[in-house]
Amino acid sequence: MLKPLKIETKKDTFDVTVPGEKHEIGHLHPLTLVKREVEEIFQAMGFSVIDGPEIENEWYNFDALNIPKDHPARDMWDTFWLKNNQKFQITNNKLQTNSKFKSNPPGSPLRVQQNSKLLLRTHTSPVQIRYMEKHQPPFRIIVPGRIFRHEATDASHEINFYQVEGLMVGKDISAANFKAIIEEFLSRFFGKKVKARLRPSFFPFTEPSFEVDMTCLVCNEKGCSVCSKRCWVEIIGAGMVHPNVLKAGGINPKNWQGFAFGVGLDRLAMMKYKVDDIRLFYSGDSRFLKQF
């Protein structure tokens, strides 16, 4: 830390070129800054911000999202499991009760959950179900939060990171609506018209599914470790909510439809601040954090 500059002069004029006294204030984490910005943009478009638990059960994290047991689709999410012998319930989450499911016949969500293994949520999508259980459409929400993946870390992979989930359900919410909302979001977030493209993808909880790519802002299309030298960065996974997911949330897919998407907050922050290693966010390194 620098010592404050001591200035002792007797002249009756100021040397205006002497550096001003240093005043230090604290710093918010770049992910906090990005999260706030994302929340602000979506709130301006009428989206409510919702939370959910980080420890989830298998039912909310997989089954309810149309990701069947013993199916390779589940391998898309490398999962952290809580040790088996610790039999417990999740407490302290406000969205726990399934108000729409009054009876619990065998096979009903509540019953299935009771035998459901605990894990660290691999996406914020379980909150879709938790929210639908308690709310009737139309609605639009975003769910920012920490998620977990059991995979080796490198410059673009971490074991915990942040995602913002979006969900909009109404009578006739379409893919074209999604495109408008997401383009508006990206353009506002990056402060300019950003190039984006929709292409086919597969997620069990959406049908049709899209991958949204945008031009890499880190390398100016020259190729870097973030975009794997391809200049298009996958930034959003999205799609039209699968009827089975609506059903799992207690909503009749005959009457309602909508879109859902998931954006990596870390990715957004990396692009916005041109950070080329995701691990810096969790390093606690003040030399990095004090730049924000």
Added chain:
Amino acid sequence: MLFSYNWLKEYVKLPKPENLAEVLTMHSFEVEQVKKVGRDHTLDIDVLSNRGHDCLSHWGVAREISAILDKDLEPLKRKRLKKEKGEIGLINLKIKCRKLVPRYSAIVVEGVKVGSSPKWLKEKIKSVGLRSINNIVDLTNYVMLEIGQPLHAFDYDKIQGHQMNLRESKKGERIVTLDDSSHTLDRGMLVIEDKNRLIDLVGIMGGKLTEIDSKTKNIVLQAGNFDRQTIYKAVKKLNHRTEASNVYSQGIDPNLTISTLERTYFLLTKLGGGKIVQIIDLYPKKVQPKKIKLDLSYVEKLLGIKISTKEIKNIFERLEFKYKGNIVEVPTFRLDVSSQEDLIEEIGRIYGYEKIPSTFPVVSLIPPKRNLEIFWENCVKDILKEAGFTEVYNYSFIGEKEVETFKEAIEMENPMSSEQKYLRPSLIPNMLKNLKDNFRYFDEIKIFETGKTFIKKQAGEAEEKKMLTGLIAQKKGKDEFYRLKGIVDLLMNKLGISNVWYDEHKPTPEQSKISIWQKGKSAEIKVDSQEVGFLGEISSKVLKEINVVVFDIDFEKLTKICSEEHEYQPISQYPAAVRDLAILVPLNIKVVDVLNEINTAGGVLVRDVDLFDIYEGEGIPQGKKNLAFHIVYQAEDKTLKSEEIDKIQNKIIKTLERSPDWEVRR
């Protein structure tokens, strides 16, 4: 999967490799890489996991390309399977678990000539990164890469007793597969047994015992269709993935087996042949094309774009879907298409998602709900930032070493490492790590974090708790307790929380053995009668070298008592007067005791009491400390006269000196 451009070109007219990659990426699957290899190009195509059954093969992708580009697809040359009279005895096949085998097809071929593969076959195999072994094995690999139906060739003469029993494994059975790895099986995996031994780990890999070698004369060529889940579970259990098991795990069209054998037989005759002496085809329940009703208005409603009926018809034609009335008949090779939404996806992606316009939704103006927790979290972070703290984000895990101070930590079943074996029961351990790391570059550290912590409750519940934790530490061991306490006061004040007080933290002997807090140097932060957190120095058992003070606040409790209400206090029109008061008290007397006495004796006219000095040591009697206060006097309705103030000040002094060892210094 790697695809050869030249190979694809045999079935469909292709644009240039880079353009092909673009077309596939925008309509089907992302192409990760295009690489020039000799006179060919390889494309690394990331076939989506719901399309493995029809697109993990060259002909499958060619069919996909022909649909996207509306180009003709070259049919595969096949040879009808015809049984001939042979010398060798028939295979006696028994399937004990019919439910797990939707279809089993195989041919027995007599008189094959095993040798090295012809040049064209070697090149094909090499172009996608495989090694050429011999013509028979290469052929099965080639057909799998071409059509996607896994094949397996057994050496007929190594099958004992001409018996093949397809059944579920028993626990503890063992098999050595073609790659020389040995597997001990669980119950319920699919295997084939000859008279005496296991010869195939079905759907995953063939057994070593019946491997094709240079002396092989007769073969059994197997094209099976097996229960998806059974294969998938076995792969997981054995941790043994193969190309074949990847396909089987996702499921595959049972109608593929015979046509694949026909194709294989056609190619086999080109490789020196042999004659078919037995054809096996067990297919009890023929799978029929699915019929799905399509509501055209739903297409427009879901995609948000009007696509003409003519266009939709054309797209279905290109995909080989039959479209009549409002019914779409989906060929059996498209296992993934089973609902109206699936059909709409097909229409959309072939038509081109890039053509979907951006249209803002028309909705009722419902303002978003205010999320108070986020509101207060933002407030807290801003206050601490303004107070000079830097926000950190740490991992949600801690290691074996850190966990010693926390009995209730939740253990992971599959941790990444022993340093990340437990879910963090507190934000403190990782923040102490930040401290050590940052002392290399900074002399003073002021950091905070908010985040979820995880605790195992006694009743066997996992509790998730959001915490707010901050710390100050100086490299040169200065005590920062009072500074941090001031920060907590500031924080509470800004959050509209009054009635904050600090109670000495008195852990039970049991607790203090493992406590993270230094004995005698920590406080409970209380609001009214509720404890909301702790403030104190970290125990020297946890952190030896550095004096660090920490506040650790239950964030959820905090947000419940925060208040946005704020009322202005009228400013008195009359001047305030300040009198100083110094008092000697025994060392064990707490400041709050003295303050209470002053306030009680002083009454309403004492506006404020400020402690401005604490001193012990030279010039002060042994066992005593000197406390010095500014007392501010002010009335709402008049200017206080000097005598009035003296009267109260004297009353305060008298009250204080009622305590025997207290002495006001004059």
